[in-house]
Amino acid sequence: MSRLTSDALSATEGENQQFLVFSLGEEEYAIDILKVQEILGYENVTRIANAPDFIKGVTNLRGVIVPIVDLRIKFHLDKVEYGGQTVVIVVNVFDRIVGIVVDGVSDVMTLTPNQIKPAPELGMSMSSDFLKGLGSLENRMLVLVDIDRLLTSKEMALVEQVEQIEQVAG
Amino acid sequence: MDITDFYDTFFEEAEELLTDMERYLLELNLEEPDAEQLNAIFRTAHSIKGGAGTFGFEALQKTTHLFENLLDHARHGELNLRRDIVDIFLETKDMLNDQLTAYRNGEEPDQEAFERICKTLQQLAEEEIKARGDGGDGSPGEPVSQPQAQTREEETETASEGESAESLLIALLGISEENRALLVEELEQFGTIIAQSGDTTRYEVELETTTSAADIESVMCFIIEPEQIETRSAKPSAAAEDTSPASEPDAPKATSEPSAPAEVSEPTSPSQQTTAPELAQPVAPQKPTEPKKTASKPPAKPKGGAESSSIRVSVEKVDQIINLVGELIITQSMLDQTVSQLDGVSNGSLVNGMSLLQRNARDLQEAVMSIRMIPMDFVFSRFPRVVRETSSKLGKQIDLHTEGESTELDKSLTERIIDPLTHLVRNSLDHGIETPEEREALGKPRVGNLTLSARHQGGNIIIEVKDDGAGLNRDKLLAKARENGLGVSDSMTDDEVWQLIFAAGFSTAKEVTDVSGRGVGMDVVKRNIQGLGGSVQIMSTAGQGTTIRIVLPLTLAILDGMSIKVGDEIFILPLSTVLQSLQPTKADLYEMAGEDLVLRVRDEYLPVIAVHDALDVAGAQTDPLRSIAVIVQGEGRRYALLIDDLIGQQQVVVKNLETNYRKVPGVSAATILGDGRVALILDIAGLHQLSQRKKEARQTSLDTSAKPLPTSTEVALS
Numbered sequence: 001m002s003r004l005t006s007d008a009l010s011a012t013e014g015e016n017q018q019f020l021v022f023s024l025g026e027e028e029y030a031i032d033i034l035k036v037q038e039i040l041g042y043e044n045v046t047r048i049a050n051a052p053d054f055i056k057g058v059t060n061l062r063g064v065i066v067p068i069v070d071l072r073i074k075f076h077l078d079k080v081e082y083g084g085q086t087v088v089i090v091v092n093v094f095d096r097i098v099g100i101v102v103d104g105v106s107d108v109m110t111l112t113p114n115q116i117k118p119a120p121e122l123g124m125s126m127s128s129d130f131l132k133g134l135g136s137l138e139n140r141m142l143v144l145v146d147i148d149r150l151l152t153s154k155e156m157a158l159v160e161q162v163e164q165i166e167q168v169a170g
Numbered sequence: 171m172d173i174t175d176f177y178d179t180f181f182e183e184a185e186e187l188l189t190d191m192e193r194y195l196l197e198l199n200l201e202e203p204d205a206e207q208l209n210a211i212f213r214t215a216h217s218i219k220g221g222a223g224t225f226g227f228e229a230l231q232k233t234t235h236l237f238e239n240l241l242d243h244a245r246h247g248e249l250n251l252r253r254d255i256v257d258i259f260l261e262t263k264d265m266l267n268d269q270l271t272a273y274r275n276g277e278e279p280d281q282e283a284f285e286r287i288c289k290t291l292q293q294l295a296e297e298e299i300k301a302r303g304d305g306g307d308g309s310p311g312e313p314v315s316q317p318q319a320q321t322r323e324e325e326t327e328t329a330s331e332g333e334s335a336e337s338l339l340i341a342l343l344g345i346s347e348e349n350r351a352l353l354v355e356e357l358e359q360f361g362t363i364i365a366q367s368g369d370t371t372r373y374e375v376e377l378e379t380t381t382s383a384a385d386i387e388s389v390m391c392f393i394i395e396p397e398q399i400e401t402r403s404a405k406p407s408a409a410a411e412d413t414s415p416a417s418e419p420d421a422p423k424a425t426s427e428p429s430a431p432a433e434v435s436e437p438t439s440p441s442q443q444t445t446a447p448e449l450a451q452p453v454a455p456q457k458p459t460e461p462k463k464t465a466s467k468p469p470a471k472p473k474g475g476a477e478s479s480s481i482r483v484s485v486e487k488v489d490q491i492i493n494l495v496g497e498l499i500i501t502q503s504m505l506d507q508t509v510s511q512l513d514g515v516s517n518g519s520l521v522n523g524m525s526l527l528q529r530n531a532r533d534l535q536e537a538v539m540s541i542r543m544i545p546m547d548f549v550f551s552r553f554p555r556v557v558r559e560t561s562s563k564l565g566k567q568i569d570l571h572t573e574g575e576s577t578e579l580d581k582s583l584t585e586r587i588i589d590p591l592t593h594l595v596r597n598s599l600d601h602g603i604e605t606p607e608e609r610e611a612l613g614k615p616r617v618g619n620l621t622l623s624a625r626h627q628g629g630n631i632i633i634e635v636k637d638d639g640a641g642l643n644r645d646k647l648l649a650k651a652r653e654n655g656l657g658v659s660d661s662m663t664d665d666e667v668w669q670l671i672f673a674a675g676f677s678t679a680k681e682v683t684d685v686s687g688r689g690v691g692m693d694v695v696k697r698n699i700q701g702l703g704g705s706v707q708i709m710s711t712a713g714q715g716t717t718i719r720i721v722l723p724l725t726l727a728i729l730d731g732m733s734i735k736v737g738d739e740i741f742i743l744p745l746s747t748v749l750q751s752l753q754p755t756k757a758d759l760y761e762m763a764g765e766d767l768v769l770r771v772r773d774e775y776l777p778v779i780a781v782h783d784a785l786d787v788a789g790a791q792t793d794p795l796r797s798i799a800v801i802v803q804g805e806g807r808r809y810a811l812l813i814d815d816l817i818g819q820q821q822v823v824v825k826n827l828e829t830n831y832r833k834v835p836g837v838s839a840a841t842i843l844g845d846g847r848v849a850l851i852l853d854i855a856g857l858h859q860l861s862q863r864k865k866e867a868r869q870t871s872l873d874t875s876a877k878p879l880p881t882s883t884e885v886a887l888s
Contacts, residue, residue, distance in 0.1 A: 044845075044846060044847045044848075046739075046840075046847060046848040046849065046850065047739065048831075048834055048837075048850070049784070049785035049786045049787070049834075049836065049837075050785070050786065050834070050835060050836075050860070051834070057848075058827070058831060058840060058848050059848060060842045060846055060847065060848050062497060063493050063494070063496060063497040063500075063825070063842065064825075064829070064830065065825045065826070065827055065829065065830060065831070065840045065842075065848055066830050067830055067831040096829075096830045097830045098830060157832070158831065158832065159831075159832060
């Protein structure tokens with residue numbers, strides 16, 4: 001599935017892309033909509049001991065055990081609250097299902113290639129390796145996250161054999 | 171669509187055929203071989219040859235070809251079977267298996283082994299069949315000397331030419347167009363296509379060929395179902411021939427025999443190609459045997475016979491159903507919880523409906539689980555061979571008995587129990603059962619007995635390997651243990667002494683034999699069985715024998731669990747690991763150096779693992795005296811787990827954490843509780859390591875006092 005979509009992506013490079021826009025604190029982020037499986041409310045997460053703090057635990061998604069990552073903690077946001085607005089975006093990367101916790105989902109945007117600017121060297125909490133670029137839309141700026149690379153990165157500690165998966169994907 | 175798409179079907183079927191072949195070979199009564207069995211063995215070889223030819227597996231085809239010829243002689247009584255001949259046959263079967271595996275992996279089979287086995291088979295054919303031929307029972311076709319064989323070959327060729335002008339009408343039923351093109355291409359290899367017409371429901375091909383209809387069917391059956399092909403002679407005269415030979419059973423024999431030796435003597439030179447026409451030729455003279463062969467039509471049989479009663483389904487599909495049923499059960503218990511809060515009187519019909527749903531859901535779950543179950547016969551059937559070979563190597567006489575072959579076990583477990591069981595059987599044969607001389611001296615029958623049995627008990631299956639050999643020697647085991655520096659004492663119970671054989675590097679065999687005694691293995695056996703959630707027990711009486719009992723859960727997909735509470739969190743302990751639970755008293759708790767605590771339980775000192783500490787559970791009971799201690803067993807050691815509360819027993823569906831996440835220390839898997847939440851299933855040994863590491867980390871941080879505690883990330887990654 002994921003391989004198909006990434007193939008499709010490279011084939012359509014230069015064409016418009018659709019992104020799901022979500023908010024983390026005050027900032028707006030976006031991920032490739034083709035990676036998104038569904039959106040859930042945040043509930044019933046079972047904690048996993050001795051895991052990094054941004055891994056909130058695992059939840060039951062219709063019989064499948066899915067890990068839940070809180071991107072707000074990962075990106076060192078000040079305010080991390082769980083309420084009715086807290087949303088989990090379930091993404092499918094390299095045939096793995098992962099839920100990411102965000103403050104809210106706003107809309108789906110279509111970006112033309114010239115609306116996507118290369119990401120500057122940020123040197124912040126998030127390495128620019130995990131960014132696809134910045135999307136500029138009138139007066140809004142979207143941080144385009146490369147969710148594949150982010151979730152399979154070593155520092156996320158979500159997968160055991162990162163290299164192997166990348167190899168398969170490559 | 172490509173012919174390679176059919177490879178898998180061929181490999182699977184060929185594998186089954188080989189298994190059948192081995193079983194028939196082992197069952198053969200050498201004094202009075204059963205004709206039906208010999209036929210069956212011949213058919214398996216023949217079917218594999220047909221498929222191998224179609225797919226161009228040269229080595230496999232040649233080997234089966236030689237093999238088939240020998241078997242043909244055997245079934246016609248021209249080859250007297252002896253034990254050593256059967257051994258060669260079994261070896262050939264193994265070789266075929268190797269070749270098949272090689273082809274399956276896209277490699278060429280081992281050329282050297284292939285040549286060796288061909289030579290052995292040819293030699294066997296020459297020696298045995300010639301010997302009988304010289305014995306002069308006058309039956310035709312046995313001489314194998316080169317010139318004679320050549321004449322035979324010529325003869326058969328003429329014979330085949332005489333008959334070859336026949337044209338067959340082959341009807342393909344219900345074949346899609348693309349497949350049809352492929353099949354027609356395949357048919358072309360057998361001869362010349364004169365005419366073809368029809369549609370997808372029925373497509374007729376008129377083929378001029380030297381190959382018999384049955385042979386074409388045999389080959390095609392590797393690709394399509396037997397019902398999908400119909401063959402008959404196009405010519406009236408040929409049709410008559412097709413139907414009549416049934417009344418002259420001797421005719422086929424006479425013609426098939428001369429052809430066979432000719433093939434035997436044929437050198438396996440590279441000139442022998444696998445292309446179908448050439449494959450067809452040697453087979454051609456057998457044409458008159460057709461009615462006979464149809465009666466015992468080879469490839470259709472295993473497939474067609476099984477088809478009426480079973481279907482082939484991929485394991486993934488079954489697992490998917492099991493998953494869905496698991497979901498259904500969870501949803502049902504969620505509903506059940508809601509309904510139980512309602513007033514039973516005003517909602518009577520709903521309550522009734524719920525209990526009906528519950529029963530149906532349970533039945534459904536049981537039925538679905540049974541799909542994965544296969545009889546133990548699958549495991550036991552390979553032991554006649556093991557026993558036969560091992561015992562002849564050791565010069566022992568052993569009768570193998572099996573009991574409870576129909577006992578069913580989860581497929582994934584049966585596959586993983588084979589190795590440990592083989593090891594135990596070899597061990598019994600080697601160390602357990604004495605030589606015939608020793609047995610006689612002891613007043614026992616010369617022939618030793620080895621019994622393999624399986625039976626259900628509760629939610630477990632019990633598999634026993636029982637021998638009537640010497641039994642374990644307590645003194646020898648203790649002496650050996652001391653030699654190895656293991657802490658033992660004379661006051662140990664028998665059970666404890668027997669368990670010593672599972673210690674790593676432990677062997678009491680006087681000599682290291684080819685079969686066993688290198689001291690590796692028994693520990694691996696035990697570890698493997700424990701890895702499957704089972705346990706091993708040993709019962710032994712000196713001079714009377716040893717019984718090794720393996721207790722396994724019926725399935726890995728469902729686990730009998732004990733749910734426990736620590737703080738606000740619920741965890742599951744596999745019930746098989748739980749020995750007892752108790753309230754620790756101050757008198758039984760001992761503090762060791764550092765933070766280590768031990769609990770005395772019946773004169774045994776068990777390391778204490780505080781679950782809340784190992785798994786960082788907040789708000790849990792930290793006072794050991796107010797906790798509950800659960801005595802558990804993991805990887806052969808016992809521990810006392812400190813928990814807040816026992817909730818109860820329940821069956822849980824085991825879910826893999828690694829599918830979407832990674833391995834978590836101290837946790838073996840996860841499950842979904844009745845309320846839809848995920849609960850983690852604890853891994854005892856992992857939990858102990860985790861708690862040790864935590865204590866060590868705290869210790870070192872205390873020692874250096876300045877250094878901070880390792881972060882949780884580090885622990886998780888290490």
